Amino acid sequence: MFSDADAAALYDLLNPWEPDSRPSDRFYDELVGAADSVLDVGCGTGAMLHWAREHGHTGRLAGLDPDRAALARARRRADIEWVEGTAADAARQAAFDLATMTGHAFQCLVSDDELRASLAAIRAALRAGGRFAFETRHPQARAWEDWNP
Numbered sequence: 433m434f435s436d437a438d439a440a441a442l443y444d445l446l447n448p449w450e451p452d453s454r455p456s457d458r459f460y461d462e463l464v465g466a467a468d469s470v471l472d473v474g475c476g477t478g479a480m481l482h483w484a485r486e487h488g489h490t491g492r493l494a495g496l497d498p499d500r501a502a503l504a505r506a507r508r509r510a511d512i513e514w515v516e517g518t519a520a521d522a523a524r525q526a527a528f529d530l531a532t533m534t535g536h537a538f539q540c541l542v543s544d545d546e547l548r549a550s551l552a553a554i555r556a557a558l559r560a561g562g563r564f565a566f567e568t569r570h571p572q573a574r575a576w577e578d579w580n581p
């Protein structure tokens with residue numbers, strides 16, 4: 433991604449959204465399916481929301497990401513809202529049942545200030561009782577030792 437169209441296309445090839453075979457994708461897919469409105473923060477190329485719409489989600493779906501090349505791919509579906517911006521901009525969206533940060537997007541939030549601003553903005557984008565779901569790597573699992581160098 434990083435505002436490069438070829439890299440964004442490659443990302444989709446290397447990271448297909450597959451809730452049927454990947455437990456981590458299924459975790460989010462079940463939450464999305466149960467929510468009437470979903471804001472995907474750091475949506476990248478939009479694969480999770482594309483899948484949800486293609487598999488019958490009829491509610492409000494919105495994706496937010498600062499990367500223009502990724503968003504350009506996301507925008508191939510016009511029946512989903514796509515917004516350019518960071519997690520700290522999420523407060524401009526309103527009253528979602530569910531906010532997500534998938535695919536380790538949460539790890540893009542690095543400094544304490546950025547984390548605080550992002551969490552506050554995501555909270556502001558949720559209705560009362562809304563939920564925020566995200567994951568991050570557990571450093572002690574040392575996942576990188578199994579990656580193909």
Ligand SMILES: C[S@@+](CC[C@H](N)C(=O)[O-])C[C@H]1O[C@@H](n2cnc3c(N)ncnc32)[C@H](O)[C@@H]1O
Binds near residue numbers: 476520
């Ligand atoms: C590894 S990709 C994950 C994309 C998508 N969520 C997925 O599961 O395939 C991380 C995404 O986070 C986005 N990102 C980077 N900084 C961000 C920020 N401050 N707020 C929101 N998204 C951010 C990147 O542009 C990128 O699209």
